[in-house]
Amino acid sequence: MSNFLTRRRGKGRADITDWLSWLWLAIGVAVMFGPVLWLVLSSFKTQSALQEFPPGLLPMGQKLVMVQGFDKPLPVFAVPRPDGSTAERAMVRRIGLEGQMIDPAAPDKGVERVRIATATPVRELHFAFENYIEPLRNFNFGRYLTNSVFVTVVATAITLLINAMCAFALSKYQFRGRAGIFLFIVSTLMIPITVILVPAFLVVTGLGLGNSLWGVILPPAATPTGVFLLRQYMLTIPDELIDAARMDHASEWRVFWRIVLPLAAPALAVLAIFSVVWRWNDFLWPLIVLNREEVFTLQLGLAAFQGELNTQWHYLLAMTVVTLVPVTLVFAFLQKYITTGIASAGMK
Amino acid sequence: MRLIARAIDWPFEALQRAFGAARMPYVFVAPNLAVFAIFVVAPMVMNVWYAVTGGTALMPGERPFVGLDNFQELLSCGNFLDVATCRQDRFWRAVGNTVWFVAFQVVGMVALSLLTALVLNRRIPLRGFFRAVFFYPVLLSPVVVALIWKWILQPDGLLNAGLVSAGLARQPFLLDPGWAFSWTVMVSIWAHMGFYTLILLAGLQAIPPDLYEAAEMDGTPVPRVFWRITLPLLMPNMLVVVVLGLIRAVQTFDEIFVLTGGGPGTATQYIVQYIYETAFANQIHILGLAAAASMLVGLVLLLLTLMQLAFSARAKQ
Structure with missing residues (x-):
């Protein structure tokens, strides 16, 4: 076993560095995953459960039962009996310090009066799904969600298309200005959006794209990383395939669309994954372009909702979970592509 | 499906007939470069103009030239x-x-x-x-x-x-x-x-x-x-x-x-x-x-x- 654990000093037992390594990894799992897990658990708590201090680990709520003859579910209490045991009773009505309770198993036996102070609420695991349903239905979160999906899908499609076209020309043609264009594109990699916020906003407004999702989609669509990544990959596609297609009188566009694009699928997949994550998570640029609530993306909606007075944490936490689900799924299933993408192009 | 493919092919093939195959690479790089030029390069240049003009107007033409006043404003300390x-x-x-x-x-x-x-x-x-x-x-x-x-x-x-x-x-x-x-x-x-x-x-x-x-x-x-x-x-x-x-x-x-x-x-x-x-x-x-x-x-x-x-x-x- 210790041979299995140590990398370079395989002899003998696991030594102190092995224990420290395991300690580090254990702390790592707790610190990296713990906060997200806590968010997910908290998002299923009811509003009143969220206000408890100290907070409980699992989402608990008072047990409710449906009793014949009552429209609403009744809260259940543990009530002490004269013989020292306790029994579960459902409260029908509260009058001052006393509650009118019935036995949920035998509602016909009639109402007994119990002092509230002696009864303790019965708690059980309770997932407050209404935290998820209500904001999507009653607040604008449904709208934000649609906007986010629209931006992510359309922007990724446009990015893939125009980056691939550009990469195709740069990798498979000899033409005047090729080296210059490539250099130009790679150098724009160095211009972060933070440096050109003001004039970029003017351009978008001047084109009538202010407060429009297209104003969010278009400006970052021509990603230099995408062109670079796809070009490197397309360089490995043999030219003979392209020449053969031209012999068959295929147009240049068809060569691109029918031959090069399908062959570049692995690189396109990597770029697509990154584009989806970038766009879904984007905040600063949408914050500047979009000022009206109807066009907010999820990220903007969340940020605006949390800034309001008396933050409604039960809704906010649930919507935060909704926001992190897509990237988590992408991560869970496509992790390998992401790590290779970072290794090959240093993208983030 | 084939109809859609034809609809996508057609404009590019028309472009090839108009410009010739040798100019097609320029057609391919055009969309990407256009987006760059409009949303990255133009703002870069305009940023300089904003930095040397004052006032609160958004339109560049309405902004009075103030030279290096903005930098001076930022950098001057008693x-x-x-x-x-x-x-x-x-x-x-x-x-x-x-x-x-x-x-x-x-x-x-x-x-x-x-x-x-x-x-x-x-x-x-x-x-x-x-x-x-x-x-x-x-x-x-x-x-x-x-x-x-x-x-x-x-x-x-x-x-x-x-x-x-x-x-x-x-x-x-x-x-x-x-x-x-x-x-x-x-x-x-x-x-x-x-x-x-x-x-x-x-x-x-x-x-x-x-x-x-x-x-x-x-x-x-x-x-x-x-x-x-x-x-x-x-x-x-x-x-x-x-x-x-x-x-x-x-x-x-x-x-x-x-x-x-x-x-x-x-x-x-x-x-x-x-x-x-x-x-x-x-x-x-x-x-x-x-x-x-x-x-x-x-x-x-x-x-x-x-x-x-x-x-x-x-x-x-």
Whole structure:
């Protein structure tokens, strides 16, 4: 076993560095995953459960039962009996310090009066799904969600298309200005959006794209990383395939669309994954372009909702979970592509 | 389906008939370059115009030329050791905060990433899983990161519950300037260290194992192996990580904006937030000042980028 654990000093037992390594990894799992897990658990708590201090680990709520003859579910209490045991009773009505309770198993036996102070609420695991349903239905979160999906899908499609076209020309043609264009594109990699916020906003407004999702989609669509990544990959596609297609009188566009694009699928997949994550998570640029609530993306909606007075944490936490689900799924299933993408192009 | 394919083919084939096959590469690069030109290059140029004009008008033609007034406004201080004497004291506070933030964030992040990469480079079971654990927060959006931590750090949050159950007093994590600053650094490290761990791990795995074997045969002690073999051979990756970390730390905005809003007071207001608020969020939009400030930030980033290029050119050799 210790041979299995140590990398370079395989002899003998696991030594102190092995224990420290395991300690580090254990702390790592707790610190990296713990906060997200806590968010997910908290998002299923009811509003009143969220206000408890100290907070409980699992989402608990008072047990409710449906009793014949009552429209609403009744809260259940543990009530002490004269013989020292306790029994579960459902409260029908509260009058001052006393509650009118019935036995949920035998509602016909009639109402007994119990002092509230002696009864303790019965708690059980309770997932407050209404935290998820209500904001999507009653607040604008449904709208934000649609906007986010629209931006992510359309922007990724446009990015893939125009980056691939550009990469195709740069990798498979000899033409005047090729080296210059490539250099130009790679150098724009160095211009972060933070440096050109003001004039970029003017351009978008001047084109009538202010407060429009297209104003969010278009400006970052021509990603230099995408062109670079796809070009490197397309360089490995043999030219003979392209020449053969031209012999068959295929147009240049068809060569691109029918031959090069399908062959570049692995690189396109990597770029697509990154584009989806970038766009879904984007905040600063949408914050500047979009000022009206109807066009907010999820990220903007969340940020605006949390800034309001008396933050409604039960809704906010649930919507935060909704926001992190897509990237988590992408991560869970496509992790390998992401790590290779970072290794090959240093993208983030 | 075939009809759609024809509809896509047709315009490009018409273009080829019009310009000839030799000019098709220009057609292919055109859309990408157009987007670049309109949304990146044109703004770059216009930024200079905004920086040397004043007033609050958005349209460039309506802005009066003021020369270097905006830069002067930003940079003039009665006494450079006292922020309160500067005309734009918010700018200088933001600059000061950013310098401290960048220093702590980058040093802490590189140290933790290196430690994690070294651990992950050992022959451990479930390495892929552990690597994924450290990388996962990198993919979370800044807003999600901020809300996760805001929930944990609030007065009735998980962390205070832990302190209380350990018999300690509650702490105003996001309401006390010192605490809030520390937490912006820590949350930022939490969110980004996985990326740098990955780059350092790739560097560690590229070190030839026979070097270690030779060292082991000579009976070289472990710390010496680390200082004499691991660290020198990892240096190219380390430098890239440090410079990339600096470039990104200088631009920190979203997470902190949602987590603390720059507060309490201006304790966690960093330079990009200053630009954003000066140009867009404050009642009067002082675009010229924001553009001038963003040019100064751009200058710093340019220097850092040149450093990075120099390092990665050396690393390739």
